[in-house]
Amino acid sequence: MIDEYVNQLYRSADPDLPETKELKDETRQHLEETVAELVFDGYSEQAAMKIAINRFGGEEQSQALIHELQLIQKLFAKQILRAGIVVLIFSLLAGISGFVARDISSPFERGIPYQLGEAWKTTDSAPLKTVVEEEWMVTGARIYSLSNNQVTLEQSYGDNVPSVFRPFISSLTNGTPDEGWEVELDVIDTVVLGLTLALLGLSAAHVLFAIWIIIQRHRTDRLSRTTTVLSIVIPALSILLYFVTKKRP
Structure with missing residues (x-):
C-alpha cells in the first residue's frame, strides 16, 4: 500500500x-x-x-514538492535548449565565416604569387619568409623555374605545421609558365576549417537538443511541433555537413 x-504521489515527476x-x-x-x-x-x-x-504534511505539501521538482526540471531543460541554440548559431557562423575569410584574405586574390614571381625574376630572390610571417593564411611558399619541360625548385620557406592541422592546409599553384616561373603556396583552407567546426558544433547541438527532447518527453508526455522539427533538422544538417566535408579534397 x-x-x-x-x-502515485510522484507519478508526474521525472523518475x-x-x-x-x-x-x-x-x-x-x-x-x-x-x-x-x-x-x-x-x-x-x-x-x-x-x-x-x-x-x-499531507498530500498538498507533497504535491508542492513535486511541483518544485518539475520547476527545476523545466529550468534545466531551458538551459539545455539555450545552450543548444548558442552552439547551433556558432556552428552556422563558423561555416559561413570560412567562405568569407577565403574571399577576403586569399593571397591569390591579392596577387601575392605574381608579386613573388616578379621579385624572383628581377633579383633571383623573393621575400618568401616575409610573406609566410605576415600573411596569416600562408604557412609555406615555393618558387619553381620552368625550362624545357623541367620543373626546378629555386627557393622555399615554410613553417612547421603540426600534423593535426595538415588536413586544413592546401597547396595551390599560380604562375606564368610562358615566363618560366611558378609559385606554390601552402594556405589554410578556411572553408574546410569552417565546415569542420560547423560539423562539430552541429554534433554538439544535436546531443543537447536530444537531451532537451528527452526531458520534454518526460515532462509533457508528448512532443510539440517545434520539438519534432528540431529532432529531424539538426541530425539532417549534421549528416549533410559530414558528407560535404568528406567529399572535399
Whole structure:
C-alpha cells in the first residue's frame, strides 16, 4: 500500500532525477516508520496510513514538492535548449565565416604569387619568409623555374605545421609558365576549417537538443511541433555537413 501511494504521489515527476528518487525514498521510509508505530499502538493499517500522510504534511505539501521538482526540471531543460541554440548559431557562423575569410584574405586574390614571381625574376630572390610571417593564411611558399619541360625548385620557406592541422592546409599553384616561373603556396583552407567546426558544433547541438527532447518527453508526455522539427533538422544538417566535408579534397 505504501509503495502504491508513493508511486502515485510522484507519478508526474521525472523518475530519473536524483531528487525524485531521494524524495521517494524519504517519503517511503517516513511512512513505513510512522505506520509501524501506529499499528503497534492499535490502529488499523488503513487508519495508520491516513494519519502518517497527515503527519508527513499531507498530500498538498507533497504535491508542492513535486511541483518544485518539475520547476527545476523545466529550468534545466531551458538551459539545455539555450545552450543548444548558442552552439547551433556558432556552428552556422563558423561555416559561413570560412567562405568569407577565403574571399577576403586569399593571397591569390591579392596577387601575392605574381608579386613573388616578379621579385624572383628581377633579383633571383623573393621575400618568401616575409610573406609566410605576415600573411596569416600562408604557412609555406615555393618558387619553381620552368625550362624545357623541367620543373626546378629555386627557393622555399615554410613553417612547421603540426600534423593535426595538415588536413586544413592546401597547396595551390599560380604562375606564368610562358615566363618560366611558378609559385606554390601552402594556405589554410578556411572553408574546410569552417565546415569542420560547423560539423562539430552541429554534433554538439544535436546531443543537447536530444537531451532537451528527452526531458520534454518526460515532462509533457508528448512532443510539440517545434520539438519534432528540431529532432529531424539538426541530425539532417549534421549528416549533410559530414558528407560535404568528406567529399572535399
